[in-house]
Amino acid sequence: MNNLSEKIIVVENLTKQFGHFTAVKGINFHVNKGEIFGFLGANGAGKTTAMKMLIGISNPTNGRANVAGFDVHTQSEKVKQNIGYMSQKFSMYDDLTVKENITFFGGIYGLSRKQINSKTEVLIQTLQLGDIAQKKVGDLPLGWKQKLAFSVAMLHEPKIVFLDEPTGGVDPITRRQFWEMIYAEAHKGTTIFVTTHYMDEAEYCDRVSIMVDGVIEALDTPKNLKNQFQVSTMNEVFLKLARNIE
Amino acid sequence: MKRFLGFIKKEFYHIFRDKRSLFILFGMPIAQILLFGFAITNEINNVEIAILDYSKDTETQKIIQKIKASPYFHVANEIAIEKAIESEFKKGKIKAVLLFEKDFAKKLQTEMKATVQVITDATEPNIANTIANYTQSIFQNHQSQKSTVQKNTTGVVIQSRMLYNPELKSVFNFVPGVMTVILMLVSAMMTSISITREKELGTMEILLVSPLKPFQVILGKVFPYIFLSVINAIVIVSMGYFIFGMPIQGSILLLAVESILFIITALSLGIFISTISNSQQTAMMISLMGLMLPVIILSGFIFPIASMPLPMQVISNTIPAKWFIIIVKSIMLKGVGLEYILKETLILVGMTILFIGLSIKNYKTRLE
Numbered sequence: 064m065n066n067l068s069e070k071i072i073v074v075e076n077l078t079k080q081f082g083h084f085t086a087v088k089g090i091n092f093h094v095n096k097g098e099i100f101g102f103l104g105a106n107g108a109g110k111t112t113a114m115k116m117l118i119g120i121s122n123p124t125n126g127r128a129n130v131a132g133f134d135v136h137t138q139s140e141k142v143k144q145n146i147g148y149m150s151q152k153f154s155m156y157d158d159l160t161v162k163e164n165i166t167f168f169g170g171i172y173g174l175s176r177k178q179i180n181s182k183t184e185v186l187i188q189t190l191q192l193g194d195i196a197q198k199k200v201g202d203l204p205l206g207w208k209q210k211l212a213f214s215v216a217m218l219h220e221p222k223i224v225f226l227d228e229p230t231g232g233v234d235p236i237t238r239r240q241f242w243e244m245i246y247a248e249a250h251k252g253t254t255i256f257v258t259t260h261y262m263d264e265a266e267y268c269d270r271v272s273i274m275v276d277g278v279i280e281a282l283d284t285p286k287n288l289k290n291q292f293q294v295s296t297m298n299e300v301f302l303k304l305a306r307n308i309e
Numbered sequence: 310m311k312r313f314l315g316f317i318k319k320e321f322y323h324i325f326r327d328k329r330s331l332f333i334l335f336g337m338p339i340a341q342i343l344l345f346g347f348a349i350t351n352e353i354n355n356v357e358i359a360i361l362d363y364s365k366d367t368e369t370q371k372i373i374q375k376i377k378a379s380p381y382f383h384v385a386n387e388i389a390i391e392k393a394i395e396s397e398f399k400k401g402k403i404k405a406v407l408l409f410e411k412d413f414a415k416k417l418q419t420e421m422k423a424t425v426q427v428i429t430d431a432t433e434p435n436i437a438n439t440i441a442n443y444t445q446s447i448f449q450n451h452q453s454q455k456s457t458v459q460k461n462t463t464g465v466v467i468q469s470r471m472l473y474n475p476e477l478k479s480v481f482n483f484v485p486g487v488m489t490v491i492l493m494l495v496s497a498m499m500t501s502i503s504i505t506r507e508k509e510l511g512t513m514e515i516l517l518v519s520p521l522k523p524f525q526v527i528l529g530k531v532f533p534y535i536f537l538s539v540i541n542a543i544v545i546v547s548m549g550y551f552i553f554g555m556p557i558q559g560s561i562l563l564l565a566v567e568s569i570l571f572i573i574t575a576l577s578l579g580i581f582i583s584t585i586s587n588s589q590q591t592a593m594m595i596s597l598m599g600l601m602l603p604v605i606i607l608s609g610f611i612f613p614i615a616s617m618p619l620p621m622q623v624i625s626n627t628i629p630a631k632w633f634i635i636i637v638k639s640i641m642l643k644g645v646g647l648e649y650i651l652k653e654t655l656i657l658v659g660m661t662i663l664f665i666g667l668s669i670k671n672y673k674t675r676l677e
Contacts (some may be wrong), residue, residue, distance in 0.1 A: 117517050120514065138524070143520045144520045154512045154514065155512070156323070156512065157324075158327065159322055163322065167318075169518070170315030171316065171520070172519060173311075177446045
């Protein structure tokens, strides 16, 4: 699955400054095509800022990043056409029905009516939505919404999907189901770039980076990281890393 | 273009599914026009007055006839003695008493001057004032008619003519005012709220990550409000025209173009507000406190700008509504062409450019 020769995200010396405060301090890393890349860090470590630069809604102060073959600063429009995004806040319209949401988001990515209709059918089938498709999204339970939001982010078949703490606030069963969906997409060759607070989720990733104070302190497979720090869980890796820095 | 249409469709879903915004959009304009048109008025109609006539001659009879004939007054009763005036007022029905002195006609003949006293109930100062003015104009009218008959009258005769609104209908003032308030409310407040709502929900982020360009997102958000504001403007002007008989002397096309200009000014202000606020609450507070109150108080809609203290007059210049009210009144009542309202129009254009510029600057700063 992991074709190591094909790097779909390449980040070089990426820096972001807000006034005197440097949120991201010249980070370097790459993500391989088709891999599930975990982007971890404590609150305020700079991971959201870094991610915003990768998805083209924040300009880097310095350095560069290449996503899906396009430069995030100079070719952000092309980057946007090739990525999907789902944020930690649930982001669909509550006052629109499931179908209307799908139609709308399909529409802004330039899908044709025919494509949207067939996609909607498939979605209703796979998510077993049935009658729920005519319901307003606001009336659905959170777990449903999250799964739906992920499916909508995948609607235009992006090369990479960015998930910003996608499982915040949902129950363990839904989280498990959610990760099954992520695996299914990764199997199809989509690259997954995910941030999370849950260290058990970090174990599901192919490779993991841990950011502390604007710097990437560790980057490897979960297994190697655990070996390197001589611990048995990712949680301990994270704690050890954070403690060492202090 | 297709993406854009889908966006607009979604925006209409939002509007039509939210009862609150529907009410503000359509209930409010109609309610306000009816309220201002019928209830809140500083005209007087059929005010009950009493007359105390000590002379009872032909001259006073003529004047009393004139007063009885006018639609403004209804002579409720005639009082015989001065002492009764107070008790009449205390009953509350009578708002004014006209007191003609003794030998009114004779004095007018010999001394060229006679006195009539207008005593009003000033517990309601506005009405009292208006009554005094109206009666005065009736006397003046009588006087001037006489003086044209008898050429021997000397002295200054004031002939006042009320241009553009001869009957001094307050509706002529309120229709432009309400139109301004409503367009401001719909365009600035509703757009700022609807944009900040997307920010609050996190959907704005999704939209910005999508291939839609930021200006397309904003355009898609404001376009439905342009459409609805235009409909509102049409409803308000038609109500003014058909129900209250407000004339449209000037070009309807010019009125339409100026209205759209003002709508765009208000929208750009709404966009600007949405760039400085992160929650719907903030946007609403800024719109209400920062826009609605000044629009109502400082635009000249209700209180005349000329009688404000100087600092207030200066501030009133920064309010787009002030200029739009001048424009609407000029077109509808005076029937002027663009050349007379060029200054006001250019000010609105300038303000629009300023607000859009500031919004872009704010947006850019966020990206940096």
